[in-house]
Amino acid sequence: MEGMTIIAVIGGGQIGEALVSGLVAADVNPQNIRVTNRREERGAELEERYGVVTMTDNAQAVDGADVVFLCVKPKMILDVLAEIATTVDNNSVSTVVVSMAAGINLASMEEKVSAGMPIVRVMPNTPMLVRKGMCTVTGGRFVDAEQLELVQELLTSVGDVMVVEESDLDAVTALSGSSPAYLFLVTEALIDAGVSLGLTRAAAKQLAVSAFDGAGTMLKETGREPSDLRAGVSSPAGTTVAALRELEESGIRGAFFRAAQACADRSAEMGRN
Known part of the structure; x- marks a missing residue:
């Protein structure tokens, strides 16, 4: 990791803090990380926890920064860009600005600032x-290969990173941005089913959560096809296939197709507004 890379994180909320925590764990010098918050108490908390430099002034934070992560709500992105644009333009380094917000496209961000500003759009x-994120990275018109690589490198501190086209982002939202919620819902349903079978809620939760965690690790670490792994659990005329048949008859695949479509459609609609 570049020793002297100066990083500004605008907004130390959940996503901002996760990023800071990952960067510090990946041995980025906390004194090279500046985090802004509107509330000074929150700044003091982050300073104490990670040893980072905290500020309340966004323009001051981006002064001389190599990378600026915008970790604010989507509706604030364009205002914050307007607020920092002049400082970024006057920096002696070529500052790359990274938006972590859903729904705000590169064109509308590039329009808000003077021509030539390198902007990267990330879907976290x-x-x-918990450093198991899936972040996708899309470079704007003025981002060079080195800047895109630096952003990717910094984001690997919080999980996996993949470069995608902006036209794929509605699908990406359905597959990684929103999908943890689908898996939480399935886990929740399984826990309720366990309670209905007579287990205590605590026992049902531990069994279901641990099974999901283990299954996810198997998928990731073996690299095998989900269908192979499923076949490996399904002995002839056994208990697993009895359950799988019920799920298939309930139309679980179709439900996921429709859910992903609804998510992508909503994402497209939000992008248009």
């Missing part, structure tokens, strides 16, 4: 809070 997901 909440497992980055």
Whole structure:
């Protein structure tokens, strides 16, 4: 990791803090990380926890920064860009600005600032809070290969990173941005089913959560096809296939197709507004 890279994180909320925590764990010098918050108490908390430099002034934070991560709500992104644009333009380094907000496209961000500003659009997901995130990265018109690589490198501190086209982002939202919620819902349903079978809620939760965690690790670490792994659990005329048949008859695949479509459609609609 570049020793002297100066990083500004605008907004030290959940996503901002997750990023800071990952960067510090990946041995970025906390004194090279500046985090802004509107509330000074929150700044003091982050300073104490990670040793980072905290500020309340966004323009001051981006002064001389190599990378600026915008970790604010989507509706605030364009205002914050307007607020920092002049400082970024006057920096002696070529500052790359990274938006972590859903729905705000590169064109509308590039329009808000003077021509030539390198802007990267990232779609994160909440497992980055436990460094198991899936972040996708899309470079704007003025981003060079080195800047894109630096952003990717910094984001690997909170999980996996993949470069995607902006036209794929509605699908990406359905597959990684929103999908942790689908898996939480399935886990929740399984726990309720366990309670209905007579287990205590605590026992049902431990069994279901541990099974999901283990299954996810198997998928990731073996690299095998989900269908192979499923076949490996399904002995002839056994208990697993009895359950799988019920799920298939309930139309679980179709439900996921429709859910992903609804998510992508909503994402497109939000992008248009």
